[in-house]
Amino acid sequence: MAANILIVEDESSILELIALNLHQAGFNPIRAISAEYADNIVKETIPDLIVLDWMLPGMNGIEFAKRLRANSATKLIPIIMLTAKSDEDNKIEGLNEGADDYLTKPFSPRELVARIKALIRRRSPELVNDPIIVEGLVLDPSSHRVQVNNKSINIGPTEFKLLHFFMKNNNRVYSRNQILDKIWGDKSVIDDRTVDVHIKRLRESLKQSGYDKLIQTVRGAGYRFSNE
Amino acid sequence: MAANILIVEDESSILELIALNLHQAGFNPIRAISAEYADNIVKETIPDLIVLDWMLPGMNGIEFAKRLRANSATKLIPIIMLTAKSDEDNKIEGLNEGADDYLTKPFSPRELVARIKALIRRRSPELVNDPIIVEGLVLDPSSHRVQVNNKSINIGPTEFKLLHFFMKNNNRVYSRNQILDKIWGDKSVIDDRTVDVHIKRLRESLKQSGYDKLIQTVRGAGYRFSNE
DNA sequence: CATTCTTGTGACATTTTTGTGAAATATTTT
DNA sequence: AAAATATTTCACAAAAATGTCACAAGAATG
Numbered sequence: 001m002a003a004n005i006l007i008v009e010d011e012s013s014i015l016e017l018i019a020l021n022l023h024q025a026g027f028n029p030i031r032a033i034s035a036e037y038a039d040n041i042v043k044e045t046i047p048d049l050i051v052l053d054w055m056l057p058g059m060n061g062i063e064f065a066k067r068l069r070a071n072s073a074t075k076l077i078p079i080i081m082l083t084a085k086s087d088e089d090n091k092i093e094g095l096n097e098g099a100d101d102y103l104t105k106p107f108s109p110r111e112l113v114a115r116i117k118a119l120i121r122r123r124s125p126e127l128v129n130d131p132i133i134v135e136g137l138v139l140d141p142s143s144h145r146v147q148v149n150n151k152s153i154n155i156g157p158t159e160f161k162l163l164h165f166f167m168k169n170n171n172r173v174y175s176r177n178q179i180l181d182k183i184w185g186d187k188s189v190i191d192d193r194t195v196d197v198h199i200k201r202l203r204e205s206l207k208q209s210g211y212d213k214l215i216q217t218v219r220g221a222g223y224r225f226s227n228e
Numbered sequence: 229m230a231a232n233i234l235i236v237e238d239e240s241s242i243l244e245l246i247a248l249n250l251h252q253a254g255f256n257p258i259r260a261i262s263a264e265y266a267d268n269i270v271k272e273t274i275p276d277l278i279v280l281d282w283m284l285p286g287m288n289g290i291e292f293a294k295r296l297r298a299n300s301a302t303k304l305i306p307i308i309m310l311t312a313k314s315d316e317d318n319k320i321e322g323l324n325e326g327a328d329d330y331l332t333k334p335f336s337p338r339e340l341v342a343r344i345k346a347l348i349r350r351r352s353p354e355l356v357n358d359p360i361i362v363e364g365l366v367l368d369p370s371s372h373r374v375q376v377n378n379k380s381i382n383i384g385p386t387e388f389k390l391l392h393f394f395m396k397n398n399n400r401v402y403s404r405n406q407i408l409d410k411i412w413g414d415k416s417v418i419d420d421r422t423v424d425v426h427i428k429r430l431r432e433s434l435k436q437s438g439y440d441k442l443i444q445t446v447r448g449a450g451y452r453f454s455n456e
Numbered sequence: 457c458a459t460t461c462t463t464g465t466g467a468c469a470t471t472t473t474t475g476t477g478a479a480a481t482a483t484t485t486t
Numbered sequence: 487a488a489a490a491t492a493t494t495t496c497a498c499a500a501a502a503a504t505g506t507c508a509c510a511a512g513a514a515t516g
């Protein structure tokens with residue numbers, strides 16, 4: 001389920017640098033050394049995002065982006081444009097022509113990865129399941145684990161879903177019924193108060209790891225996860 | 229009491245993108261992958277707003293909008309039309325056929341949310357969930373908190389509702405009976421004077437945070453929340 | 457198939473909130 | 487100034503909301 005990232009870049013050292021970093025970030029890099037080559041790749045598999053060099057031999061980045069935007073199958077693919085030119089005009093033109101973000105060389109790989117995550121998160125949040133961390137409490141959706149100080153804490157399936165839901169929606173109050181809908185699914189004909197019990201169990205698990213007030217009761221309204 | 233937003237969109241990635249963003253903005257997204265499906269949903273619950281894709285398999289967006297406009301129960305629901313076509317003709321046709329706003333793909337989720345808020349605010353201002361700030365007093369409906377200088381102040385459920393109501397209706401005088409209707413609901417067979425007591429309790433909470441005269445008594449008329 | 461884990465519910469305990477009556481203050485009217 | 491009216495304050499019992507516990511049924515595991 002890793003996101004496919006197409007990299008279009010003619011300088012192989014940069015191409016490899018990017019590919020390596022994306023791989024390490026858990027993405028699946030697909031390499032293309034020219035727009036024409038990339039075009040063929042796109043015809044086979046629609047990538048989840050494209051990292052596109054501005055200056056390319058043959059068809060350049062802008063043209064390629066235009067082509068993608070003109071085709072209904074590809075027009076929504078997020079594009080991050082790379083360029084060595086740092087002037088504003090190009091940035092504006094790039095964004096106009098359909099780039100969703102823009103990075104000037106030389107760039108830090110870390111920043112590229114961060115921006116890619118941001119874009120992917122916007123379009124297909126299910127593809128980025130980074131661990132969520134609140135006050136040292138780490139919930140990692142991909143490994144289905146909750147850890148504190150690198151030590152896993154024991155937690156039941158429903159408690160996990162609950163905690164995941166809460167951590168994703170930090171600081172917002174949810175009524176028991178909203179929680180039922182989100183965790184159990186709409187079909188549920190389950191008692192409101194079941195939520196209370198699971199909240200209790202979750203609190204207990206968290207308390208054993210030293211987290212005392214992460215889940216707050218908001219009388220008359222529901223529950224809220226918050227570190228404040 | 230979050231606003232229900234019906235999203236009618238056949239591409240699931242876009243559907244999810246919109247749903248996620250609406251959820252995070254405090255709305256309650258309802259998903260429909262076709263106009264026919266949406267039609268059934270509308271029969272069950274009237275949404276507060278509809279985000280409607282122009283191109284849909286089966287019945288398309290325009291036709292669906294027409295249907296809604298033809299039915300007195302649904303003709304006032306605000307509709308935001310989404311389209312991949314960027315030409316003006318469609319825009320005009322769309323607006324003529326009953327769309328209240330119009331967004332061309334690809335669009336930024338942030339903008340969609342902004343437009344939705346604008347439309348909802350126009351039709352039902354009470355459904356927009358933004359924090360309300362008066363003289364440093366912050367009431368945030370989504371986290372159900374009242375804060376001063378980033379410090380939460382303690383407040384009971386009824387006091388919260390009261391304060392929320394007052395802050396939304398700054399500077400306006402309400403009689404005890406009006407307040408009873410708004411806060412307790414029509415069913416109330418409750419004594420007028422109960423309002424006085426809750427006003428007292430609210431004043432007390434506010435006073436402890438340094439707000440002394442926010443709620444004013446208007447003799448013979450009722451109460452007013454005002455920072456003047 | 458037996459064992460272990462997880463789940464939802466009902467019963468009960470605890471805490472918080474609520475509405476009311478009555479008394480105390482305040483404001484206006486006579 | 488006294489009377490009449492309106493509002494504030496207080497204490498308290500009833501009601502509502504939440505927390506806790508034990509247990510039987512169900513699901514998952516090996």
